[in-house]
Amino acid sequence: MGEFFQNLVNALQYGSFLALIALGYSMVYSILMLFNFAHGDIFMVGAYIGFGIATLLVTLASFGALALPGWLILVLTIIISMFLTSFVGMLVERIGYRPLREAPRASAAITGLMIGIILETGNLALLGAKRVSFPALIESATYDIGGVFVTNKKIMIVFVSIILTLALHQFVTKTKWGMAMRAMAFDYLVVPLMGVSINTIARLTFAIGSALAAAAGILYGVAYPVLEPYMGIIVGWKAFVAAILGGRGSILGAALAGFLLGFIEIFVAMIFPSTFRDLIAYSIVLLILVFRPHGFFGEPYSAKLRL
Amino acid sequence: MQDTIEQTHPPHVTFWRKVKTLFVKIPLLGWIVGAIVAVLVERLVGSGFASGLGLTKEPALFGLLIILKTPSLIPGALLYVLLIYMLPTVAVAWATALFANRIAALLLKKHILIAVLVHLGLLYVVLHFWADISGYRAHTLKLALIAIMVTLSLNIINGYMGEFSCSHPGFMALGAYTSSVFTLSLFTDHRFFGSAVLPEALGPFLFPIGLILGGLVAALGALIVAIPSFRTRGDYLAIISLAFMFIVKSMIENMEFVGGPRGLSGQPRWADLTTIFIWTVISIWIINNFVRSTLGKALNAVRDEEMAANSMTVNTRRTKITAFLFAAFWAGVAGGLLAHVLQYVNPSTFGIQKLAEVLAMVYFGGLNSVYGSIVGAVSITVLGEALRPLEIFKWIIIPLILILVMIFRPPGLIAFKEFDVRRILQPRNTPKKEVKDDAA
Amino acid sequence: MRRGLLIGIICCLAVGLIFSGCGKKEEPKIKIGFNIPLTGDIPKVGEGSKFAAEMFKADINSAGGLKVGDKSYQLEFIYEDNESKAQSATAAALKLITQDDVLAIIGPQSSKQAVPSGEICNANKTPMISPWSTNPNTTKDRPYVFRGCFLDPFQGPVAANFATEEFGAKKAAVLFDVASDYPKGLAEFFKGAFEKIHGSGSVAAFETFTTKDRDFSAQLTNIIKSDADILFTPQYYDEVPLIVKQARELGWTKPILGSDSWGSAELMNLCGDDCKGSFFSTHYAAAGAKGATKEFIDRYKEKYGYVPDDVGALTWDSIRLLVQAIQNTGGLTGDLQKDRDAIKDQLAQIKDFAGITGNMTFTPDGDPVKCAVIVKISQAGDFEFYKSVCPQ
Known part of the structure; x- marks a missing residue:
């Protein structure tokens, strides 16, 4: 039984990352109906920016110039990195997506894929082949709760991701900008006629999605402190699966699907030989889509689909 | 009106137009004959000429490698390309234009099949002599031809049917492994499959059966994606196909009898240029006929508006399933050929990277177009090789080129264009409508 | 306009001929190809190999070149990126063999590229040493393929x-x-x-x-x-x-x-x-290393700022093995195929080669017999020698 709860904790942490990254995917996907295949790499860039800021602050602190406690550095890092990475997202939108708004959707997906490759290779060319270690900002503490090991990092990661998810949900459902976004998702042809600029909404969508990716990147760095240029690929594709699985137009759905995918992977590895993890986990995903062809919360397709 | 437009052109535009009119009268046959002369010239004097220009060897890929690697040799490389390839090709093509036109007309009058076979035969001669100069050229050419097959087959689903399928590496893997197991178990003494069952001399003749088997297994696998596609479309189908790719990869990793992640090696060397050329031609021929048939038009109908297609008596289910199985079959054959060219397969070859590569080829070349697939596959393969001297920056330049193509020609370079064999082969001495259109 | 083009072509011709004139007088060179992953999954491995190779080349070339028989040769290393992909590795191997005319190839490093590239090198009768590949298939039944590490x-x-x-x-x-x-x-x-x-x-x-x-x-x-x-x-x-x-x-x-x-x-x-x-x-313990091993580590660290990975050391050893074999041929004929065959024969005969990662003798399969070292990570973070285990 202890094993079950232990894996529950494990799955919560792993699912948090998939959920946070899936949120960014889902934003772009639900509102602009685009696949942003560069998202996994924006996540990587966010982690690296976070690494840079954290290293800078830690160095400053060690010189006594700006003696901040670790947790404050972490909070600052997350905030600044989210801010900076949102510009990366807007840049990606400007270069790769805006010129292609009238083009087939798949073409925009390809530009996203290519921007992703440029970000990876650019990182490799700039920083070299060295892996970097994300600085340990908070002292790791492990609590043994009846045979279940929980660390303070895990708790923090799960909390932060849930808070960010809920905040995004509030933003989208309660604010005026959120309403504009939902309207855009509902009908991207009519809404611009109502005086809402599609460019602004697109920029905002990418910015928010990228900021969330940056937050995920930093938390990822805290949990798995080895950063490398290709770190976003596999997580990115898995989050893409989660975002679509959640259903179009459902941001909370994407987050839930992210957690679900995390649970599937972890528990398949627990119950079956872990060798078969991918095989079984993705067979489950496939089956889910066979029986729920529009994801968990998605609406059936309308004829407006631009392919 | 026409005149005023003509006058506003700057002089170099009219110059190029003049150059163009010089060449519009040359049929494809003329160009191929010219190319034959060029490769023969290269064969005869190429290496001597190259060393005279200060190059160590005949440039492999039209001098591109040299230009990027040692800038001081740029004039030499350019001169080589100019004098060995361009000059003979253009001169011979131009000189024989009249004659070639007559032959082309004659051939077409006989039967289109004869015309096609003659053209292909001559084209093969060009490729053979060009590739014969170095093993590297031959290898690049083989990879390019295989890439054409893969790209075309993916274009059926992503271009003609308008889905976003991510499962092609999975189909290739199935084909590659099936045909490898076929050849390794029957014709060679292999660690996993015991001693040879049949004499090796039979191998090259039975090799096509192995490839077809590979294609069939891939088609069988495609059912897993095709059946959900009845109810699921678009993005959700993309996920199903992506999951399929992960499943295939993970499955092969767990199959110890095909070597797991270590892969299979030692496939016999039967995938030579001739074999691959023939298979590629067959695939282009059949796929082109497929997409121009009623079924192919039904695919377009499904893409543009499934509901309407259904009500117009298009059997959407049958259409979708045929398209998937057909595309997967060719991907499987291509995978089998690739395994025998590399003489090695492993599951990690058929992952996300391969997917990105194949998608890039399809969208670079152009959706819904056989032309486009050929152009996309060849240019990405050649670029991938030619930009090697840039080392790491190769993977910045290639994506940049793709982004630019996407921005300026969103559906790809040559999208939505019919591949009409008769029109390609026809003589050009009589002014045709297209020519006029071009000039206007 | 057309005249301009004509003039351009003529200029091009003239420049080309001038250049071709000066390109001729070159010292004799030995070309060695490197088929390494500079991008892709493991760029660090490619970087380590390249750095070790650059260091080796600088050593030899600054000392007046490599003496083979009675002639001195400058070393020329050609690095090809295999992107950590099997397909790209085979193309790179073929390019090095048939286009760049290298005498031998070092790499690829990981088995998924070394196995198919080994097939290519063997079929084209070019010696190949994979410093790092541990898959038995890499060298099996391939007289031209060797490796630098134990299995x-x-x-x-x-x-x-x-x-x-x-x-x-x-x-x-x-x-x-x-x-x-x-x-x-x-x-x-x-x-x-x-x-x-x-x-x-x-x-x-x-x-x-x-x-x-x-x-x-x-x-x-x-x-x-x-x-x-x-x-x-x-x-x-x-x-x-x-x-x-x-x-x-x-x-x-x-x-x-x-x-x-x-x-x-x-x-x-x-x-x-x-x-x-x-x-x-x-393969070797960096901390407490002695002799040539220490010298290699210290120089590498000074030049590139970090202690070399095992792949760097193994690449260094593989290059030295190759150079040793080239020297053992007693002189190059200038006929590429003959030289490649001679190098292969010499590689197979090498006995008790003192590498920085241990002594090596090749088995008939082209695999070295060498000792393994157990290393303990000390409290100071160094890789300390703990014990050595040799094959019986």
Whole structure:
């Protein structure tokens, strides 16, 4: 039984990352109906920016110039990195997506894929082949709760991701900008006629999605402190699966699907030989889509689909 | 009106137009004959000429490698390309234009099949002599031809049917492994499959059966994606196909009898240029006929508006399933050929990277177009090789080129264009409508 | 306009001829190709190989070149990126062989590229040395293909014996990447050897993940539940810190044992205190190294700022092996094929070659017989020599 709860904790942490990254995917996907295949790499860039800021602050602190406690550095890092990475997202939108708004959707997906490759290779060319270690900002503490090991990092990661998810949900459902976004998702042809600029909404969508990716990147760095240029690929594709699985137009759905995918992977590895993890986990995903062809919360397709 | 437009052109535009009119009268046959002369010239004097220009060897890929690697040799490389390839090709093509036109007309009058076979035969001669100069050229050419097959087959689903399928590496893997197991178990003494069952001399003749088997297994696998596609479309189908790719990869990793992640090696060397050329031609021929048939038009109908297609008596289910199985079959054959060219397969070859590569080829070349697939596959393969001297920056330049193509020609370079064999082969001495259109 | 074009062409011709005139007078060169992953999954491996090669080249060329027979040659190294892909590696090998006319090729490093490239090199009768590939298929039945490292069937039992003798382990757990052939091969040989000693079932947990996974918590939970005495994880240095840290966080306090893929200076930067006290089997110990090994490490560190990875040292040794074989030919004929054959013959005959990663003699398959070293990660974070295990 202890094993079950232990894996529950494990799955919560792993699912948090998939959920946070899936949120960014889902934003772009639900509102602009685009696949942003560069998202996994924006996540990587966010982690690296976070690494840079954290290293800078830690160095400053060690010189006594700006003696901040670790947790404050972490909070600052997350905030600044989210801010900076949102510009990366807007840049990606400007270069790769805006010129292609009238083009087939798949073409925009390809530009996203290519921007992703440029970000990876650019990182490799700039920083070299060295892996970097994300600085340990908070002292790791492990609590043994009846045979279940929980660390303070895990708790923090799960909390932060849930808070960010809920905040995004509030933003989208309660604010005026959120309403504009939902309207855009509902009908991207009519809404611009109502005086809402599609460019602004697109920029905002990418910015928010990228900021969330940056937050995920930093938390990822805290949990798995080895950063490398290709770190976003596999997580990115898995989050893409989660975002679509959640259903179009459902941001909370994407987050839930992210957690679900995390649970599937972890528990398949627990119950079956872990060798078969991918095989079984993705067979489950496939089956889910066979029986729920529009994801968990998605609406059936309308004829407006631009392919 | 026409005149005023003509006058506003700057002089170099009219110059190029003049150059163009010089060449519009040359049929494809003329160009191929010219190319034959060029490769023969290269064969005869190429290496001597190259060393005279200060190059160590005949440039492999039209001098591109040299230009990027040692800038001081740029004039030499350019001169080589100019004098060995361009000059003979253009001169011979131009000189024989009249004659070639007559032959082309004659051939077409006989039967289109004869015309096609003659053209292909001559084209093969060009490729053979060009590739014969170095093993590297031959290898690049083989990879390019295989890439054409893969790209075309993916274009059926992503271009003609308008889905976003991510499962092609999975189909290739199935084909590659099936045909490898076929050849390794029957014709060679292999660690996993015991001693040879049949004499090796039979191998090259039975090799096509192995490839077809590979294609069939891939088609069988495609059912897993095709059946959900009845109810699921678009993005959700993309996920199903992506999951399929992960499943295939993970499955092969767990199959110890095909070597797991270590892969299979030692496939016999039967995938030579001739074999691959023939298979590629067959695939282009059949796929082109497929997409121009009623079924192919039904695919377009499904893409543009499934509901309407259904009500117009298009059997959407049958259409979708045929398209998937057909595309997967060719991907499987291509995978089998690739395994025998590399003489090695492993599951990690058929992952996300391969997917990105194949998608890039399809969208670079152009959706819904056989032309486009050929152009996309060849240019990405050649670029991938030619930009090697840039080392790491190769993977910045290639994506940049793709982004630019996407921005300026969103559906790809040559999208939505019919591949009409008769029109390609026809003589050009009589002014045709297209020519006029071009000039206007 | 047309006249301009004509003038341009003529200028081009003239410049070309002038250039071709000066390009002629060159000193004799020995060209060696490198088929290494500069991009893709493991760019660090390519970088380490390239740095070691650059250092070697600078040494030889600044000393007036390599003396073969009675002639001196400058070394020319050509680096081709194989993008860590099998397809690209074969194309790179063919380019080096047929286009650049290299005498021999060093690399590819990992088996998934070395196996197909080995086939190409063998078919084209060009000597190839893979410094790092541990898959038996790389050199099997290929007279032209050699390697610079020991194989998994040797290293697996070394680790199993060490676990038994040093820690008195009765039950072991293994965690490895199922999609990558090096860890998988080694994990299986370890399992075989350990179960031979302690009976079947003594490997209580045999857990896997997939390349690029960063979360191993489910597998580690299983391992902890299995009550094993030791964890063997033959993973690459960038995954090891994550495995070790997550294991500690989940309450694993028992020893962790690794393999030669741990042997990178980056391991300690990434891992910090958590890896200290662990052991791994490898080709050489950087801390406390003596003689040529120390000299290599010190110079590399001075030049590039970090202690070389094992792949750097193995590449260095492979180049030296090749150069030794070239010198043993007693003089190059200038006929490419003859020279390549001669180098292959000389490579096969090399006996007791004193490499910085140990002494080497090639078996008929082209695999070296060499000793493994068990290294302990000290409290100062150095890789200290612990003991040496040689094949019987």
